Amino acid sequence: MAGSLIPATRPEPAGDSLKRPRPVPAVARAALRLAGVLARRALLLAVLLAFVFAAVELLPGDAANATSERGESAADIAERRQLLGLDRPVLERFWEWMTGLPTGDLGTSARGESVADLLSRPFPNTLLLGGLALLLTLVASVALGCWAAAKPGGMVDRSVSASATGVLALPEFVVAVALVLVFALWTDWLPAVTLTDADGSPASWEMLVLPVLALAIPQIGWNTRIVRAALDDEVKAPHIETAVLDGLPRHRIFTHHLLPGALPTIAAGLATSTGMLLGGAVVVETIFNYPGIGAVLAGAVADRDSPLIAGVVAVTGVVITGVLLLADLVRAWASGGRT
Amino acid sequence: MTAVTLKSAPLGVRSRRGTVLRVLPALLLTALALAGPWLAPEAIDAPVTAPYAEPGGDAPLGGDQLGRDVLSRVLAGGRELVVTSLLVALLVTVTAALLGAVSALRPAVGRFVERAADVLMLLPAVLGILLVTLSWPDGGRLAVVTVSVVLGVPYAVRLVAGAAAPVAASGYVEAAAVGGERLGYLVVREVLPNLRATLLALFGLRFVAAVYLVATAGFLQVGPQPPAADWALMIRENSGGILLNPWGVLAPSIGIGLLAMSVNLAAAALVPATGRKAVPAL
Numbered sequence: 016m017a018g019s020l021i022p023a024t025r026p027e028p029a030g031d032s033l034k035r036p037r038p039v040p041a042v043a044r045a046a047l048r049l050a051g052v053l054a055r056r057a058l059l060l061a062v063l064l065a066f067v068f069a070a071v072e073l074l075p076g077d078a079a080n081a082t083s084e085r086g087e088s089a090a091d092i093a094e095r096r097q098l099l100g101l102d103r104p105v106l107e108r109f110w111e112w113m114t115g116l117p118t119g120d121l122g123t124s125a126r127g128e129s130v131a132d133l134l135s136r137p138f139p140n141t142l143l144l145g146g147l148a149l150l151l152t153l154v155a156s157v158a159l160g161c162w163a164a165a166k167p168g169g170m171v172d173r174s175v176s177a178s179a180t181g182v183l184a185l186p187e188f189v190v191a192v193a194l195v196l197v198f199a200l201w202t203d204w205l206p207a208v209t210l211t212d213a214d215g216s217p218a219s220w221e222m223l224v225l226p227v228l229a230l231a232i233p234q235i236g237w238n239t240r241i242v243r244a245a246l247d248d249e250v251k252a253p254h255i256e257t258a259v260l261d262g263l264p265r266h267r268i269f270t271h272h273l274l275p276g277a278l279p280t281i282a283a284g285l286a287t288s289t290g291m292l293l294g295g296a297v298v299v300e301t302i303f304n305y306p307g308i309g310a311v312l313a314g315a316v317a318d319r320d321s322p323l324i325a326g327v328v329a330v331t332g333v334v335i336t337g338v339l340l341l342a343d344l345v346r347a348w349a350s351g352g353r354t
Numbered sequence: 355m356t357a358v359t360l361k362s363a364p365l366g367v368r369s370r371r372g373t374v375l376r377v378l379p380a381l382l383l384t385a386l387a388l389a390g391p392w393l394a395p396e397a398i399d400a401p402v403t404a405p406y407a408e409p410g411g412d413a414p415l416g417g418d419q420l421g422r423d424v425l426s427r428v429l430a431g432g433r434e435l436v437v438t439s440l441l442v443a444l445l446v447t448v449t450a451a452l453l454g455a456v457s458a459l460r461p462a463v464g465r466f467v468e469r470a471a472d473v474l475m476l477l478p479a480v481l482g483i484l485l486v487t488l489s490w491p492d493g494g495r496l497a498v499v500t501v502s503v504v505l506g507v508p509y510a511v512r513l514v515a516g517a518a519a520p521v522a523a524s525g526y527v528e529a530a531a532v533g534g535e536r537l538g539y540l541v542v543r544e545v546l547p548n549l550r551a552t553l554l555a556l557f558g559l560r561f562v563a564a565v566y567l568v569a570t571a572g573f574l575q576v577g578p579q580p581p582a583a584d585w586a587l588m589i590r591e592n593s594g595g596i597l598l599n600p601w602g603v604l605a606p607s608i609g610i611g612l613l614a615m616s617v618n619l620a621a622a623a624l625v626p627a628t629g630r631k632a633v634p635a636l
Contacts, residue, residue, distance in 0.1 A: 059469075063476045067485065074489035184562045184618035185611055188573050192589060192607045196600060287475070294478030298570055302593070312484060316575060321489040328485055332476040339475070 052343050060336045064116065067328050068109050071321045098127065121326035125318055130326035133311055138330060140216060141300070141307035145292045147223060148230040152292075153285055155235045160242025161269065167247070175239065183236030187295040191229035191302045198225060209305045217305065226303045230295050234288045241284035245277035252276060279346040286335075286342035293331050376623035380558075380616040384440075387432030387613065394426035398583040406595035406602065416599040418592050428605045431583040432613070435572070439564035442499055446506040446564075447557045451549070453507070454514025455541040458522040459531075464515055471508035479505050480570055487576035498577050502567045506560055517552040521545050551624070558621025565614050585609045 096102055112122050121130035163175040182190070199207035209222040217223055249255065250273065258268045300309025308327055315323040396402050401421035402412050409416040415424035457464030474482075479502075486501040487493060493500070521527060527544050535544075546553070571577040572586030580587065585606035592602030 059473050060476060062473050066473065067477075070485055071489045074486065075492065180618060180622055181615045184566065184614040186566050186569050186573070186586075186614065188570065188586070188589060189607045189611045189614075192593070192596075192603055193611075195596070196604065200597060200600070290475065290478040294480035297480055297484070298573060301574070313574075315488065316484065319488050319491050321485065324481065324485050324488055328477060328481050331478060331481060335476045335478075 048347070049344075052340065052347075056336050056340050056343075060332055061113075063332050064113060064329055065109075067325050067332075068112055071325045072105055072109070074321075116329060121329060122322050124315075124323045124326075125320040130323055133323065134308060134326060134330060137307045137311050140305065141293070141296050141309070142334070143216075144223065144226055144230065144300070144305060144307060145289070145296050147227045148234065148292050148296075149285065149289060151227060151231040152234045152238055152288055155231070156238035156242050156284075157274075157281065159235070159239045160246060161274075163239070163243050164246040164250075172243075176243065179236040179239040179243075181236070182232050183234075183240070185233050185236075186298070187229055187233060188298045188302060190232050191225070191299055194225050194229055195302070207303070209303050211306045222303070222305075226299050226305050229299045229302070230292055233295070234291060237291075238281070238284050238288060242277065242281055245280035245284075246273055248280075249273050249276040275349060278349045279342075282342040282345040286339045289338040290331075290335050293334065373623045377620040380613075380620035383613055383616050384436055387436040387609070390429040390432050394423075394429040396423035396426040398422065398427050398430045399581050406592075406598035408599055409601060415601040415605055418588065418599075418602045419595055424588075424592075424599070424602050424605055427583040427588060428585070428609060431585045431588055431606060432609055434578060434582070434584055435565065435568055435586070435610070436613070438495060438499060438568045438577075439561055442502045442506065442564035442568065443557050443561040445499070445503045446510050446560045447553060449503070449507050450510030450514050450556065451546055451553055452541060454511045455518050455522075455545040455549075456537065457511065457515045458518035458545065459527075459537065459540060467508055467511045467515070471512060474505055474508050477505070479567055480574075483567060483571050484574065484576060487571065495577065498568060498571045502564055505567075506563060510556055510560060513556055514549065514552065517549050518545050521548045555621055555624040558617060558624055562614060562618045562621060565610070565617065569610050569614075 093102075101108075115122065119131055121134070124130050124133060159175050159179070163172040166172060195207045198205045205224050206222050207225070209217050209226070210219075211217060255268065255272055255276075258272050263272075296307060297309040297312050299305070300307045301313050304310070312324060312327060314320070396412070399422065401417070402423050403417040403421050405417060405419055405421045407413060407417035407421060413423045413425065415428065418424050418427060453463070453467060457467055482505050483498060483501050487497045490497045522545060527540060530540060530544055568577060569586040572584050573590050575587070575590065578584040578587055580591065588606040589603050589610075592599075592606075596603050
């Protein structure tokens with residue numbers, strides 16, 4: 016998403032030459048720019064969190080009602096509402112929730128447990144799953160994109176592009192079902208469910224293969240197209256033509272000129288995939304019984320536990336903000352040499 | 355969900371007949387899903403065979419977890435997914451068309467939409483659906499549709515605004531603006547008619563995104579509720595018996611997979627060949 020990245024160049028303020036400010040050292044300028052990017056990302060995250068809180072508060076559900084049991088009197092529900100603090104003014108609770116977030120306090124679930132405690136064990140597992148899928152996506156999509164771009168319009172190019180278009184629209188759970196059928200039930204090569212160790216992590220690496228594949232395959236389709244298109248655009252750049260005319264070897268042009276130029280676009284594509292991976296993880300974990308936030312959210316669906324999902328969205332938003340920031344930095348670094 | 359603007363054959367190479375061939379499967383499949391409930395041979399909610407029975411006899415694809423006919427449920431289970439997704443795609447496209455044309459003519463609106471898209475980028479669509487459907491327990495299908503539209507519009511507006519910018523800057527629009535025509539007239543009569551191809555492709559891409567979201571909501575059991583026949587719900591319900599009768603899971607998976615792929619290929623074929631960008635546009 017090009018719009019989310021900082022512009023590569025800012026126009027210099029057209030000041031009067033007499034009043035020209037003293038030149039700012041390059042380091043200070045870079046630091047200022049970094050601070051600006053950080054502040055912008057932090058602001059966007061704060062807006063999202065406000066939106067999340069508003070969605071939970073303003074929509075007609077209520078955690079105290081959601082967890083009510085049959086035969087419970089209105090007084091019992093009111094009591095629990097008071098216990099959960101739901102009878103206090105919205106703004107007061109909003110302020111409390113927002114100021115609690117930086118300290119790691121994500122609020123209280125509908126069942127009265129601390130959301131941070133509920134997420135502290137499964138979230139690292141989900142990050143492991145999503146991180147491996149992101150890594151696989153990066154390697155596979157760059158490799159496939161380069162392979163396809165090597166001979167534009169050839170057999171490889173056409174089949175890679177067609178299959179990428181085919182898989183990028185598939186929901187993760189459909190991919191997961193196909194993988195389970197082929198690799199677990201028909202060939203019996205890999206386990207279809209995840210068993211956990213005593214510490215709540217997956218018992219063996221084999222149990223990660225299918226969930227990671229199910230998550231990564233649609234994202235590989237999506238990112239392969241981006242890599243392919245970014246390389247295509249970069250080929251048209253004048254410095255590539257110069258390199259070709261200079262008689263540099265093909266592989267050197269690829270690794271030293273084409274890929275660095277396409278890097279910002281590739282980084283932006285991967286950053287976009289992070290959200291899809293974390294969202295898809297919820298679904299994939301349900302299928303493979305993987306001990307991550309997906310399992311917690313499946314319980315939340317049954318309980319209609321909106322504070323819990325608000326906590327998950329908050330943590331996910333922080334992770335995605337971090338990845339986008341990384342993509343910003345890659346872009347600044349890649350364009351820094353040329354602008 | 356997001357999709358890439360296409361890099362494809364050079365200008366002029368793609369023929370009209372090729373486009374029709376690539377759009378046809380999606381149209382046929384959509385028509386089949388819509389007509390499916392009338393074609394189902396058995397009732398969708400009455401057992402006709404043993405639970406997870408193997409294919410044979412009255413049930414060509416076997417039985418599901420309650421012994422209901424899998425074939426009938428698969429035939430009946432696509433309509434709601436397709437209708438809901440079409441509704442989402444239509445609402446997103448119309449909203450994005452209007453907002454996108456306005457933001458091309460009024461940059462302040464464009465900046466606001468851009469910021470909204472930046473914020474929503476931090477919210478995975480699946481989590482957004484869960485958040486809204488859980489906070490709004492009685493919302494049902496309306497909640498799923500609403501949140502899918504809200505999450506889809508900002509990206510779609512970007513695409514329309516990008517395509518509308520050159521049109522808005524063209525001589526005849528400027529002439530009309532100077533001539534005192536109102537914003538509404540400029541949007542509906544001057545800008546949008548020139549974006550027909552873009553809007554058609556956008557509709558296709560948003561349909562793909564909607565199929566993904568609506569199906570995932572069904573799978574997470576915040577969309578259609580049992581005993582409804584719904585492809586995503588069937589996959590969830592029958593996965594326990596995947597060893598006994600794989601068709602209970604496989605058939606609805608094939609339905610969703612084919613629908614997503616064929617509509618995506620159709621949308622890809624419809625993307626106008628001019629003004630393409632390397633960077634994903636929505």
